[in-house]
Amino acid sequence: MTSSTTAVRPPRTRGGRTAHPFLRYALRRVLTSLLLVVGVTLVTFVLTNLVPGDPVAAALGQRAAEDPAIVAQFRATYGLDQPLVVQYFTYLGNLLHGDLGVSTTTHNPVVDDLAKALPATLEIALGAIVLSVIIGVVLGTIAAYRRGKASDHVLRVVSLAGLSVPTFWLALVLYYVFYFQLHIAPGSGRLSSDFSTPPHVTGLTTVDALLAGQLDTFLDAASHLFLPVLVLTLYTVGLLTRFVRTAVLEILDQDYVRAARAKGLPTRTVIWSYVLRGASIPILTVVGLAFGSLLSGTVLVEAIFAWPGIGSYAYQAASHLDLPGIMGVGLLIGVMYLLVNLIVDLLYGVLDPRVRLAS
């Protein structure tokens, strides 16, 4: 972005307001996001406590739950005997120290559990979003350029089918076909049993394996990634293709595209530099939304492929009424949403000089 920094020179640098307009924009967005994080803690806390069902009984089991002394002791240990408001502020205070409580299922600090599970989820979610963006942009652009022709109709039907198929069903079918029938895909989990996890750097098995120079571990990890990533990709690629088609169609009608053609530029340049650049802002918006829905869509997929990520952890915590675990997952997913939104907002500034340079 060297051109942008030079472009910023003239407007409103006088009068002591020397802050770069984009920095102010970014700062405002970051502050708004922090406020929203507080909102997310409140919502997760309240929602979790609204859940019907007694977490004490779920944690202690039927017999222990019938003994009032044990129950009272359990409630005191986890602070459940305090009023809700006090519980919330205790929760907030602990949160500031990076303490999300102790899971009543795994008996580990929730923070440690989540830190272990997050990279696994990120690995499939990032893989899926990168793949869907590449495929979605290419197919959507082709469909827009061939509007009304056979290939456009085929792409539209296929993407609608991709949108309509339930993810968990697709996951089960693909698992059955590729693992049980064809023996092409490896079984569940992140690595086959005869491989050990590479030294922890990023937590992404594929990346860590490459960093450690273990090529065979990388290949094994990649083959385990294949099916879950494929399922999640099919889930978002339909949405992206349809959206990119609409966005590109709208841009194709813009004067600046006609002007670029009138300049005699090759079609390739017109598409890359003019059409897709113009469509990049609406596309970015929908990619952010798609990534958000991927994070929640990953729960069932992880459960089916026994993928040790946030989704599996949420599933396990929910089925055991593990309140600290559920709140931790809720908070993490909420914060991820906000983070994705923040990144999208900041990228608007990178992509659009009108956002970047306006005060």
Next chain:
Amino acid sequence: MGGIDLALSRGGIHGLAGESGSGKTMTALAVLGLLPGGMTASGSIRLADTEGPGAGSDSGFTELVGAPRGVLQGVRGRRVAMVFQDPSTSLHPQLPVGRQLTDHMRHHLGLGKPEARAKAEALLDRVRVPDARGALSKYPHQFSGGQRQRIAIAVALACDPTVLLADEPTTALDVTVQAGVLQLLRELADGGDLSILLVTHDLGVMSAVADEVTVMRQGLVVESAPRQQLFTAPRDEYTRSLLAALPGSSFEQAGEDAR
């Protein structure tokens, strides 16, 4: 649309007038082979091969109607360039001005980046955009409407075309800056080799700069004459009513009579 017969002379401005929807813009787009989907041009659009890449061809001209894509792409922007109505939509809002001035230069003329930028700077000077060097790294929204249209004209001039199609180049501009842009077009035409087709619904604009004027209505040419003749002695009824619609026109009376 049909029966449109136009001839552009070197160093002249040919005005194409008519109300909106009369086919003026389509005529300009047809020259570049850029008619919107489903429409085709028939007949003949000939571009004289006097200089530049087409010079010395056997026929002495390039036929643009039905020309293969490669030929058209070599003509667009290189030999025939276009200026659009609204510079706030015809310049890409996300690309720096310098990039939009140089990408077709580099493609058509094979210039390197520094040469193209130097030429772009000279062009901006020529169309009188202040601080030409600094302007190269700015974005369209950082300029006023009049300056943006000057930039769009500079983009059109970048590869030294012989024909400039100007589609309502002043309509979207403030009245105060319209005269400056028109004067610039006049100077460019007077500079020698450039022929300008000035498409506008505004006969006031036409009377100020055009050498020849063609009036269109509902896709047909109703009258074509040198400016002086058209404005003083229009032959067609429709031309008269257009002239009568001009404020302060001496045809006011005639217009009343015609009705």
